Amino acid sequence: MSELDVPESHPRYQSLLTRHRIAEGVDRGITSRQGLIAEGRGEAFDYLLGERTIPSADDAARAAAALLRLADRPVISVNGNVAALVPGETVDLAAAVDADVEVNLFDRTDERMRAIVAHFRDHGADEAGVAVRGVDADARIPGLDHERAKVDADGIGSADVVVVPLEDGDRAAALAAMGTSEVVIDLNPLSRSAQVATVPIVDNVIRAVPTVADHARDLSGASRAELKRLVREFDAEAALAAAEDAIRSGRLE
Ligand code: ATP
Secondary structure: OOOOOOOOOOHHHHHHHHHHHHHHHHHHOOOOHHHHHHHHHHHHHHHHOOOOHHHHHHHHHHHHHHHHOOOEEEEEOOOOHHHHHHHHHHHHHHHHHHHEEEEEEOOOOOHHHHHHHHEEEEEEEEOOOOOEEEEOEEOOOOOOOHHHEEEEEHHHOOOOOEEOOOOHHHHHHHHHOHHHOOEEOOOOOOHHHHHHHHEEOOOOOHHHHHHHHHHHOOOOOOOHHHHHHHHHHHHHHHHHHHHHHHHOOOOOO
């Protein structure tokens, strides 16, 4: 048995675990109530994808790992859903690619910011040498309203590659307009965030974050030329089309 009172062999195990973590996130003041709705939307797409990492998403995860390995200042942007679902896995990915974690909330409150930062510390950020940013909020993303524009000058404000799991479309577009390369993890291939991404990964964050970390470790000995080739050969439009096709055709394997 796990943190959930359900055996891992249960056919709906992953989806039950996801719901459990999100509900607990709300109870602990980490996840917003709107986060519950976002989760429901994601679950519907995941169901149609067969709750698996499709081959095009695995290719995207490898390209994302290469992009992160090439980055000078990579940052993983996290919100209340990501904090509830994959806190330890996010710290592990950040450590694997030498990235900072930055908390960015659609509905920013000081209380929730502090709760999420503490949550990442509880999941080993300090021990792994991973900085958890977002509290300073001393820079702005141009083109967004005041609250949602806030970022850390030393974090997303000066990052060259940002991983944005479950980002809202406006912020993803504004970051792209700043010239920041974006790895977007989103189960909806039609979302604006996925559409503006340098590397869109159409997969559940629960699977995608560890998958990118595995690829990053696997690529630790790769040359810069090899990493650049992986990024160059990745076709974002084809990846989104493959995901949309998997969802629409409903071929559940
Ligand atoms: P956009 O503006 O990008 O078109 P949105 O802002 O309207 O989309 P929201 O409903 O605010 O989208 O955000 C939820 C998004 O996150 C949805 O696209 C949903 O598919 C995705 N999502 C939710 N849960 C997960 C998850 N566990 N893993 C990956 N993606 C998820």
